[in-house]
Amino acid sequence: VDGDKVGDTIGGDEGEAKDKVDGDEAKDKVDGDEAKDKVDGHETKDKVDGHDAKVNVDGDKAKDKVGGGEDKAKDKVDGDKAKEKVPCCIASLESVIPFMQKSIETTPDDRDSRLMILGDAFEARFLRLSQPADMDSAISSYERAIDLTPDNHSAKPSRLVTLGDALGSRFKRSGNIEDLDRATSIYQNAVDLTPNDHSTKLSHLNILAEMERLKDIDSALSNLLGSIESSDKPDLDLVISTGMTYQVRFERLGKPEDLDKAISNLKQADDPTPNDHMKKPLCQYSLGDALRVRFEHMGNRQDVDTSIMRLRDSLKLSKGHDLYEPYKSTFLNGLGRALLILFERHGGPENLVDAISNLEEAVKLTPYNHPRRPHHLHNLGNALRMRFERLHKPEDLKQSILYLHEASELTPNGHSDRPIHLNGLGVAHLVGFERQGSPLDLERAISSLQEADALMLDIHPSKSIVLHNRKKALRARSSVSADSKGLPEFDKLVHVCIKSLLVLRYMLLY
Numbered sequence: 001v002d003g004d005k006v007g008d009t010i011g012g013d014e015g016e017a018k019d020k021v022d023g024d025e026a027k028d029k030v031d032g033d034e035a036k037d038k039v040d041g042h043e044t045k046d047k048v049d050g051h052d053a054k055v056n057v058d059g060d061k062a063k064d065k066v067g068g069g070e071d072k073a074k075d076k077v078d079g080d081k082a083k084e085k086v087p088c089c090i091a092s093l094e095s096v097i098p099f100m101q102k103s104i105e106t107t108p109d110d111r112d113s114r115l116m117i118l119g120d121a122f123e124a125r126f127l128r129l130s131q132p133a134d135m136d137s138a139i140s141s142y143e144r145a146i147d148l149t150p151d152n153h154s155a156k157p158s159r160l161v162t163l164g165d166a167l168g169s170r171f172k173r174s175g176n177i178e179d180l181d182r183a184t185s186i187y188q189n190a191v192d193l194t195p196n197d198h199s200t201k202l203s204h205l206n207i208l209a210e211m212e213r214l215k216d217i218d219s220a221l222s223n224l225l226g227s228i229e230s231s232d233k234p235d236l237d238l239v240i241s242t243g244m245t246y247q248v249r250f251e252r253l254g255k256p257e258d259l260d261k262a263i264s265n266l267k268q269a270d271d272p273t274p275n276d277h278m279k280k281p282l283c284q285y286s287l288g289d290a291l292r293v294r295f296e297h298m299g300n301r302q303d304v305d306t307s308i309m310r311l312r313d314s315l316k317l318s319k320g321h322d323l324y325e326p327y328k329s330t331f332l333n334g335l336g337r338a339l340l341i342l343f344e345r346h347g348g349p350e351n352l353v354d355a356i357s358n359l360e361e362a363v364k365l366t367p368y369n370h371p372r373r374p375h376h377l378h379n380l381g382n383a384l385r386m387r388f389e390r391l392h393k394p395e396d397l398k399q400s401i402l403y404l405h406e407a408s409e410l411t412p413n414g415h416s417d418r419p420i421h422l423n424g425l426g427v428a429h430l431v432g433f434e435r436q437g438s439p440l441d442l443e444r445a446i447s448s449l450q451e452a453d454a455l456m457l458d459i460h461p462s463k464s465i466v467l468h469n470r471k472k473a474l475r476a477r478s479s480v481s482a483d484s485k486g487l488p489e490f491d492k493l494v495h496v497c498i499k500s501l502l503v504l505r506y507m508l509l510y
Contacts (some may be wrong), residue, residue: 018040085237093125114157123166133172139166151193160190165458172253172459179219186383217252221245237277239269240286247290252416254461259297262290270310275317281324284314285331292338297461301321304342311335332362340383352390363403378421379409387430390433401428408448413455422452423466430473442480445473 100118119141126134141165149156166188171179211310224242228234243265250258270283277283288310295303315331318324324331336358343351359380366373381403388396404425411418426448432441449470456463 010169017060021208055462093121093128096127097121112145112148114163115141115148119145119162119166132170134172135166135173139170140165157190157194160186160193164190168457168459172255180218195225214384217245221249236269236273236283237267240279243269243290244286246294251293251461253459256297259290259294263287266290267417278321281314281318281321281331284317284452284485285308285334288314288338289334292334292341295338296341298431299345301346304338304345307338308342310337311338323361329365329376330372331372332365333372333379336383337379338361338377343386349390352383352387356380359383372411374407374417375419377410378424381407381428384423385431388435389431394436397428397432397435403426403429403433412474419452419454419456419466420462422448422455423462423469426471426473430469430476433476438479440472440475446470446477449473 011355015028060227081240100114100121104114107114117124119138122134122138122141125131126138130343142159146159146163148155149159155194164183167179167183167186170176171183182343221242224238225244226244227238228459231238243262245263248256248261249255265288266283270280273280273283288307291303291307291310294300295307311331315328315335318328318331336355339351339355339358342348343355351502359376362376363373363380368374381400384396386401388400406420407421409423411421429441429445430450432438449466452466453470456466
């Protein structure tokens with residue numbers, strides 16, 4: 001431990017908290033082919049329009065991570081606002097792409113807008129066929145469009161973010177650090193071109209901060225691996241830190257191989273270490289937490305059973321050690337989370353009771369100004385919401401919302417964990433609306449989930465969860481809105497559905 005925080009790994013969480021809405025599998029339909037989302041460990045089937053679709057406005061993507069809002073970025077072309085959609089079935093794309101290429105070469109007017117549309121078409125085909133050349137062509141088209149867009153053009157920042165997103169997607173596939181560096185530089189340019197009082201400024205800054213964190217993780221991992229390779233017998237702390245860093249990168253990018261490497265390193269640290277070794281509790285905790293994360297994503301029951309056993313052992317072995325006393329709340333929180341996810345997936349009221357008991361003690365032991373307090377509050381808030389869904393005691397939901405609100409308030413703007421806490425708060429308010437019918441709960445749910453969507457990168461493994469929850473909240477408001485508001489609400493809902501399917505398809509590919 002030696003002065004390092006147990007479980008704190010380069011800006012990481014102890015695993016992104018998954019939030020369960022309604023506690024059961026929900027089936028949502030919006031026209032077409034089935035896509036599978038995981039919402040707090042439960043598969044949700046969404047049907048969105050039969051095909052991947054990207055809504056484009058003057059050639060700019062309306063997936064609108066820029067501003068994170070529900071408004072589509074609008075360009076003015078000859079004074080008129082034009083909306084264009086890229087058709088996403090393969091047959092349509094095969095005809096659209098050559099048509100757009102020819103029109104770009106033969107018609108000088110609005111070439112920048114048509115290049116953005118062409119880039120969207122290439123990216124849509126890439127999502128369907130997984131041909132790297134299509135992503136390369138998409139990036140090239142976006143680059144040409146941006147070169148033709150003056151810095152004072154209102155769409156320049158959003159086009160830069162679109163290019164940055166594409167480079168980030170290619171980085172996730174190829175691991176080429178140059179793409180990550182370029183994406184970071186491009187996001188910085190988007191920030192610089194956005195007025196300080198513009199509503200999208202915060203989202204641009206959050207994207208930039210997250211990309212910098214990804215670079216820091218890669219740099220730290222490279223240094224750790226270099227140290228291990230240069231040592232005949234690597235230090236135990238070094239192996240544990242390497243495993244934890246792989247886990248953090250998995251939680252940021254969602255690559256299964258990173259999680260497998262995390263568990264491999266942590267087993268390498270734990271297996272030969274005897275129970276009376278000073279670092280054994282840390283070995284047990286870190287391996288147990290990584291196994292819990294793998295269970296959340298892969299669903300192997302043996303992983304969560306082993307996780308809970310290791311986490312219980314970490315508490316037993318650390319008992320009475322002054323060195324571990326400051327980290328007892330972290331160990332308790334880790335065990336509570338593992339029990340909570342076991343309850344979500346396999347039931348058992350005793351698991352929920354045990355989870356809440358450990359999480360309540362973790363919160364009691366965590367000082368108000370401790371950096372882990374928001375995470376501990378978040379997990380306890382989620383557990384109380386689940387108990388409310390089971391037992392319907394209003395006090396549980398009230399306390400859940402209070403804890404989740406505090407977790408959000410204690411997490412500053414720009415922090416990578418803030419959208420996770422906002423998502424949890426939004427889900428609790430949504431449950432309150434569904435069970436108690438409060439319009440105020442619905443508005444607060446939509447507000448929290450909208451902000452969570454705006455602040456979270458599309459490549460984040462939890463993005464599809466946030467989009468699903470936001471979609472559900474918008475659908476609820478659309479169903480209760482007056483006729484004058486129903487159509488705008490439906491438009492927002494369709495936009496979020498399309499975005500959700502694109503993010504989900506991307507995650508399934510990689």
